[in-house]
Amino acid sequence: MKNDGKKKRRQVDFIFACTILGLLVLIIICLFVTMFQHASQSKTASSSTSKSTQVSTKSSSTKTKTSTKTKSxxxxxxxxxxxxxxxxxxxxxxxxxxxxxxxxxxxxxxxxxxxxxxxxxxxxxxxxxxxxxxxxxxxxxxxxxxxxxxxxxxxxxxxxxxxSLTEAFDITNTTYEYIGEHNSYVSAFDGAMTIPQMQKFSLVYSENTPAYALSExxxxxxxxxxxxxxxxxxxxxxxxxxxxxxxxxxxxxxxxxxxxxxxxxxxxxxxxxxxxxxxxxxxxxxxxxxxxxxxxxxxxxxxxxxxxxxxxxxxxxxxxxxxxxxxxxxxxxxxxxxxxxxxxxxxxxxxxxxxxxxx
CATH class of the missing domain: 3.40.710.10 (DD-peptidase/beta-lactamase superfamily)
Structure with missing residues (x-):
């Protein structure tokens, strides 16, 4: 009888200890779940903020490129x-x-x-x-x-x-406004000018004979x-x-x-x-x-x-x-x-x- 009482007490103690241990495990699991959810929310918020910042920066950059600064x-x-x-x-x-x-x-x-x-x-x-x-x-x-x-x-x-830019074109019969200018060009260029020569003298010196030669x-x-x-x-x-x-x-x-x-x-x-x-x-x-x-x-x-x-x-x-x-x-x-x-x-x-x- 005495041994049976001791045996029953040990069973109760074992059940109590298991219950306490189970509660502790449950508490630890709940803590881990809570921490995981918090970390996940923080990451999502951080990602959202980062994306928002990137969009804002991109928008600001675009605006800077297209805007024209007015002088104060x-x-x-x-x-x-x-x-x-x-x-x-x-x-x-x-x-x-x-x-x-x-x-x-x-x-x-x-x-x-x-x-x-x-x-x-x-x-x-x-x-x-x-x-x-x-x-x-x-x-x-x-x-x-x-x-x-x-x-x-x-x-x-x-x-x-x-x-062609290299071909020399005959200017001896080119239309002219001033015969003296025309004859000077015919003499100076042996009767033929390239297009670059006509360009230079018609623009740099605004001469008429090379302009008429270009028109031809x-x-x-x-x-x-x-x-x-x-x-x-x-x-x-x-x-x-x-x-x-x-x-x-x-x-x-x-x-x-x-x-x-x-x-x-x-x-x-x-x-x-x-x-x-x-x-x-x-x-x-x-x-x-x-x-x-x-x-x-x-x-x-x-x-x-x-x-x-x-x-x-x-x-x-x-x-x-x-x-x-x-x-x-x-x-x-x-x-x-x-x-x-x-x-x-x-x-x-x-x-x-x-x-x-x-x-």
């Missing part, structure tokens, strides 16, 4: 003050930072008593696409500015394999003028450049310059010639030669013009056409000195406005 008024004033001494020395101080380009040009014209229709221009900033213009569909005498789209047409034919590669001037619409068309009545009367608009010519710059790899040789043309003159007149400018001036009778790609910190293109500056008329046979200086002043004013507002 303070920065404009800083640049204005930096050039103030030069402006004052030239007598060309205007409220560049607070005026539009058209308003600035009109302020210059009012100060020097220029007629409202004596200046036409079209401008485009090549970084932002910002444009400005004045009298842009008004017919203006093109002068030698036609030689740029003429040269572009010839480059197009070379690119198609229809013309296209079937003559009439056929060449008929193709000028390849580079754009004005919204005015005169769509490109009229051969008869030599009239055009800045609205057309700015499109020529835009096409030239857009396809600058194709027309790299032309841009080189334009960059070395007329050093110290026209757009370089008051600005100087330190600024790279690919320019094609045009002068005849009452007209003084320049079309240019200006390589400022932010490049821009400008088609600037004038008439009657300095009292020049359609009967004038020489460049009017006062008118020419006024053209260089206009170039300075336009460039300074760009420097202050767009650079």
């Amino acid at each position: 008024k303070a920065d404009k004033e800083t640049d204005l003050q930096a050039d103030l001494a030069e402006m004052d020395s030239l007598g060309l101080y205007y409220d560049y930072a607070n005026l539009s380009l058209e308003e600035t040009v009109k302020a210059y014209m009012a100060e020097f008593g220029l007629a409202e229709d004596s200046v036409a221009f079209s401008y485009k900033d090549l970084t932002t696409g910002k444009t400005a213009s004045m009298n842009d569909t008004q017919p203006m005498t093109a002068g030698s500015t036609y030689k740029l789209p003429l040269n572009m047409l010839v480059v197009d034919e070379v690119a198609k394999g229809k013309l 590669r296209l079937g003559g001037m009439e056929k060449a003028y008929a193709k000028f619409g390849r580079y754009g068309k004005s919204k005015g009545k005169i769509k490109t450049i009229q051969q008869e009367g030599n009239k055009t608009t800045t609205d057309y010519y700015i499109q020529v310059l835009d096409y030239l710059y857009t396809h600058r790899k194709k027309y790299k040789d032309l841009l080189y010639y334009l960059k070395v043309a007329f050093p110290g003159e026209y757009y370089h007149g008051l600005i100087g030669d330190n600024l790279t400018v690919a320019q094609k001036p045009g002068y005849v009778r009452e007209a003084l013009n320049v079309g240019a790609v200006v390589y400022e910190e932010k490049p821009y293109i400008i088609a600037l056409y004038t008439k009657g500056l300095g009292g020049a008329t359609e009967e004038s046979t020489e460049i009017n000195g006062v008118g020419y200086y006024q053209l260089t002043q206009l170039c300075y004013v336009i460039n300074e406005w760009h420097r202050v507002n767009m650079n």
Whole structure:
């Protein structure tokens, strides 16, 4: 009996111990499950935050690439003050930072008593696409500015394999404007010129004989003028450049310059010639030669013009056409000195406005 009691007590103790042990195991399992769930939630939250951050960063990056920073008024004033001494020395101080380009040009014209229709221009900033213009569909005498789209047409034919850059073409019977100039070219080049030679002398020196020689590669001037619409068309009545009367608009010519710059790899040789043309003159007149400018001036009778790609910190293109500056008329046979200086002043004013507002 005594042994049976002890045996029963040991059984109870064993059952109690097993129960306690089972409870401890259950508690440990619950703790592990809780910790695992917490870790899993933390990982998911971290992953979600990381993805959210990546999306946010990507969105911010995209926004930065597509947004255009507007120059602050303070920065404009800083640049204005930096050039103030030069402006004052030239007598060309205007409220560049607070005026539009058209308003600035009109302020210059009012100060020097220029007629409202004596200046036409079209401008485009090549970084932002910002444009400005004045009298842009008004017919203006093109002068030698036609030689740029003429040269572009010839480059197009070379690119198609229809013309050779190494072949020397006969120029002895080429159409000419001045017999003396024509004879000089025939003599200097032994009666034949290559296309690169024609390009150089028609753009760097703006000579007429090599320009006529280029046109003959296209079937003559009439056929060449008929193709000028390849580079754009004005919204005015005169769509490109009229051969008869030599009239055009800045609205057309700015499109020529835009096409030239857009396809600058194709027309790299032309841009080189334009960059070395007329050093110290026209757009370089008051600005100087330190600024790279690919320019094609045009002068005849009452007209003084320049079309240019200006390589400022932010490049821009400008088609600037004038008439009657300095009292020049359609009967004038020489460049009017006062008118020419006024053209260089206009170039300075336009460039300074760009420097202050767009650079």
